[in-house]
Amino acid sequence: MKGKHVTIIGGGPAGMQAASQLSELGIEVLLIEKDNKLGGKLNQWDRLFPDQTPSMTLLKELQNAIEKSKVTIRLNTEVQKISNLTHGFDILLNAEETQHSDAVLLTTGFELFDARLKEEYGYGTYPNVITSSDLEKLFREGQPLTTAEGRTPSKIAFLHCVGSRDEKVGQFHCSRVCCITGVKQAIEVKQALPECEVYNFYMDMRMFGAGYEELYREAQEKWGITFIRGRISEAALNQENRIQIKAEDTLAGRPVRLSVDLLVLLVGMTASPCNKALAATSGAELRSNGFFNPVDPFNHSVESAIPGLYFAGTCTAPRNIGETLMEAGSAALKIHKFLLQND
Numbered sequence: 001m002k003g004k005h006v007t008i009i010g011g012g013p014a015g016m017q018a019a020s021q022l023s024e025l026g027i028e029v030l031l032i033e034k035d036n037k038l039g040g041k042l043n044q045w046d047r048l049f050p051d052q053t054p055s056m057t058l059l060k061e062l063q064n065a066i067e068k069s070k071v072t073i074r075l076n077t078e079v080q081k082i083s084n085l086t087h088g089f090d091i092l093l094n095a096e097e098t099q100h101s102d103a104v105l106l107t108t109g110f111e112l113f114d115a116r117l118k119e120e121y122g123y124g125t126y127p128n129v130i131t132s133s134d135l136e137k138l139f140r141e142g143q144p145l146t147t148a149e150g151r152t153p154s155k156i157a158f159l160h161c162v163g164s165r166d167e168k169v170g171q172f173h174c175s176r177v178c179c180i181t182g183v184k185q186a187i188e189v190k191q192a193l194p195e196c197e198v199y200n201f202y203m204d205m206r207m208f209g210a211g212y213e214e215l216y217r218e219a220q221e222k223w224g225i226t227f228i229r230g231r232i233s234e235a236a237l238n239q240e241n242r243i244q245i246k247a248e249d250t251l252a253g254r255p256v257r258l259s260v261d262l263l264v265l266l267v268g269m270t271a272s273p274c275n276k277a278l279a280a281t282s283g284a285e286l287r288s289n290g291f292f293n294p295v296d297p298f299n300h301s302v303e304s305a306i307p308g309l310y311f312a313g314t315c316t317a318p319r320n321i322g323e324t325l326m327e328a329g330s331a332a333l334k335i336h337k338f339l340l341q342n343d
């Protein structure tokens with residue numbers, strides 16, 4: 001593998017995992033991250049589902065592997081152009097600098113849905129309407145769970161599928177991680193405030209992963225969290241300065257009116273905006289929702305149709321961290337094989 005070079009674009013969990021594994025296989029690796037630190041969304045979460053592992057524990061593990069490897073890291077660099085050459089790729093680092101590589105791995109991840117686009121929920125207007133990401137920030141910073149006015153909440157509602165499975169905002173896909181995030185965060189609220197009533201409004205509960213269904217049962221049986229099948233149609237401020245929500249319980253077939261101290265919007269995953277430019281310049285294919293489209297979802301789920309150009313993690317579709325890390329390992333092995341065949 002001497003002299004072979006791979007550039008990885010995106011230093012989240014997928015990029016970090018693939019970088020250290022490729023380096024262990026004797027390949028020269030450049031890991032590029034647009035932020036000023038590695039870790040991607042791990043820097044934004046507190047305790048991870050399904051088992052409440054602190055995100056920092058996992059981040060340290062990934063960082064240790066990188067530190068032991070010979071990976072070259074470049075921070076504060078956003079890649080917007082990849083030229084696909086007859087032999088390898090030229091990756092534009094800035095106006096004057098280009099990196100030549102034999103293979104490229106795209107690990108550009110996802111962006112959180114902008115909850116302001118769902119105006120009916122009042123995010124950005126009512127300070128007591130927050131997102132799941134805002135709640136993670138409160139937990140991570142060890143701040144007390146209070147309303148914007150400093151009151152201890154007695155009722156909190158979570159709303160599932162915000163910016164996912166929603167034709168109105170052009171996001172048809174299920175983001176896969178927000179149901180379990182809603183269950184995990186509802187339990188965390190009860191752990192912090194046992195007296196607080198917690199309600200989750202959902203369309204369907206998608207508990208596909210190991211331990212998820214068990215956590216959902218625990219949320220109901222041990223923590224007394226109420227799950228209501230129905231979408232909130234509107235959130236408004238009432239005279240007591242609380243959030244008045246209107247919904248329909250579609251199982252019971254009756255309207256629900258509830259005033260809560262905090263409304264938490266479980267925001268979904270959208271495609272990274274840089275994917276368009278990267279696809280246009282490299283020839284990689286995009287799905288209609290802006291995520292990259294691999295050759296197939298089976299044996300070639302980390303491969304593009306361009307020889308030497310690979311994907312891993314949430315740049316192709318919503319995934320949890322376990323799935324992301326597995327894909328990154330798989331992409332590293334595929335790239336290794338590709339480089340051996342083209343030696």
Ligand SMILES: Cc1cc2nc3c(=O)[nH]c(=O)nc-3n(C[C@H](O)[C@H](O)[C@H](O)COP(=O)(O)OP(=O)(O)OC[C@H]3O[C@@H](n4cnc5c(N)ncnc54)[C@H](O)[C@@H]3O)c2cc1C
Pocket residue numbers: 009010011012013014015032033034035038039040041042045047048049050077078079080107108109110111112132133177181267268269272274312313314315319320321322324
């Ligand atoms: C609210 C919420 C909570 C979650 N909690 C959990 C949890 O508890 N447990 C779990 O298993 N999963 C959880 N997830 C899912 C988890 O966040 C993802 O599985 C994981 O972050 C995917 O890693 P990634 O490397 O694919 O993407 P990201 O974490 O998005 O990393 C991508 C990186 O690429 C960088 N980048 C993007 N474009 C460029 C570019 N052009 N040039 C250079 N750098 C670039 C970004 O800055 C970022 O650092 C959660 C998701 C959400 C939305």
Ligand code: SF4
Pocket residue numbers: 160161162164165173174175176177178179180203204205206266268
């Ligand atoms: S995981 Fe649950 S909350 Fe998220 S989009 Fe899918 S159904 Fe909706």
